[in-house]
Amino acid sequence: MNSAWFVYMAFAAGLLAVGVYCLLTMKNVIKLFIGIEVISKGISLGLLATGFVKKNTLLAQSLVITFIVVEVCLVATALALIINIYRHTKSLDVRKLTKLKG
Amino acid sequence: MIFLFIGLPLVVAALLPLLGKLSKRFLPDLLANAVFLVLFVLAVTSGRQMISQGPVLKQLDWLGEALSIQVAVDGFSLFMLMAIALLTLAVGLFSINYMEHYGAKANYYALLLMMMAGMNGLVLVTDLFGVYLFLEVAAIASYALVAYGLEHDELEASFKYLLLSVIASAAILLAITVIFGMTGSLGFAAVAEGLRALEAKAVVGFCSALFIMGFGLKAALVPFHAWLPDAHPSAPAPISAILSGLLIKVSGVYAMTRIFFNVFGLTPALSQILMYLGAVSIVVAALLALGQKDMKRMLAYSSISQVGYVVLGIGIGTPLGIAGGLFHLLNHALAKGLLFLNSGSVQQATGTRNLDEMGGLAKRMPLTAGTNLVGALSIAGVPPLGGFWSKLLIIMALVQAKEGALAVVAVLASVLTLWYYLLIQRKAFFGKLDEKWKAVKEAPFWMSAATVLLALLVIGLGLFFSAVIKTWIQPASDVLDQGIHLALGSWGF
């Protein structure tokens, strides 16, 4: 069963890469939020697939459920920030958010 | 009893919005600060008694039935709990006056309590997933607190902080997943046992790299520091104090140290990587701090630099180095907290953070200037204040470990640190009193009280450093010294 583990992890890592790519290159703040979502899918997939391969699905399920709950709270906070940003700059362009230099 | 550290902030935070409606005046402030005070006293008194025999594993019982909530307390956790409670108390007192014009204080205190609950939880859990979970609790509270003023700068800083934090969480969870796949469990003891039996160096190296990336982002180590110079200045001053003083250390340095020392075991390669990461942070951040005009931005870069010292000290791996690193963690938490709180006082009095516009404030705000000097000298490493002793320990440990080059770097960076702190002091407080500041007054009562309290503690840490090291640092350092034997031995369940 171990031989299948790397397939699932490869797909999960692929999703993570797609999500990080989105965070690094997209300019619409809502697209950035989609990037966060794709990253979360990658992580949920990774967690559950690992549990599946180890025949430990019950533990993996509780981890995934907890992670999804954390996810929802993060999304709610991020969307609240996005709506506030929109109220200030009247646009969704992240290039408008470059006042600070980092 | 120990569960109060997580349970009390949680319950009070949940009740605060309701109680805030009853009495907007002082009830939220009173309750929140009471919680901080109670937890600090708890950490100092019964906490120390609990671990006098060694690390302790506590299980929560509900109506006679044992719930599966276990927390482990040892020297290191207790040290962090004490530091968290202490600085949060000072910040809570400061906020009584400072947060008046931000509005919705009950909500603010609720978020502050949640952040404290998250940090306490992180320190007390015994499994990897719990570390991630409470890290997120504190992080979500911090996103809202950084953006609390709802101005453009604050929203921008908070959003960028959120994005980078998501990447950090992803890296941490990926590492946890791989470890789960290898050992089939998540508890510290079980994982330590499993990894020892497996001998899978490459995969552990891969997971370590992911952990360094994830926790390094949270601790703002160079090159993962990009979010901090925006987030910490934009946040309200008391929140900057907590972020710089505690959050980057608890969710970054503490988590990384706990996992690397007690679960993986510190290998020579890992030690080298941590030391060089620390050294790079020290130098790069100190250089970047020099060119700053914004007072809080300079303090933010300084935080990155000083956390570098902590990681450098801990990375050496010898008892002396670890003790130096941990003592510096405490010194920096209190002193940097003090400096950020003072910047808040200055900002409230003058309306600006730009150093070029200030001048001669010492004549009108003597308390602020005095406490600021104490904090600055401590971080810069001037005897007899605390920072001098902790940096000395780290440098001695470097010399002992035959890392002469790094020791020289640490000393030179310390001189640089002294220089830019004296620059702040001179530009803001000393010098001629600028015309427009003739009417400023000293900071209100609670703000001054909080900063004076911290200043006294900073002086105390310096004068009584050997007592502090013996009672607080030594037990923590011993725990880390035992390495994985701690997880396998006393925590094995």
Added chain:
Amino acid sequence: MIWHILLLSGLVIFSILAILSKDLIKSAISLAVASLLLGILFFQMQAPYAGVFEISVVAGLITVLFMLTIALTKTEGDVRESRSARIIFPLFFVAFILIDFFVMKGLLQKVPALPDAAELGAFGDVLWKQRTFDLVGQLAVILAGVFAVLALFRKRDKDE
């Protein structure tokens, strides 16, 4: 096994569609479909609770919140995405997937993982009795999220 590979590929394809698509509504729908596929995959892996949660929360609740945000932030012009990002993406993705497969295969195949322990109890036992601390954490994170949203949406006084 072949079903799993199909579902996984579908998941990745729809996620990529969600990211590269120009229209925000289409992105939202692609994301929801991807969540649906992930939920079905969870069911196939004998993880019904996770599947239900994934579909109802991620494909349901988050999509609704997403649509709400899109509605509240209607702008005149679209945000111009950089052209090069969409062109470079296929190259990046293919390169990454190749490296990814080989790295994962090399790392994880040789790992002599510990023998799997037989799993006891029902799901309810595991969630409530084994991972009780996680429930405390969930409560904490929900509270933190609620307070965060309340703080970010609070009424500002006129003179602030």
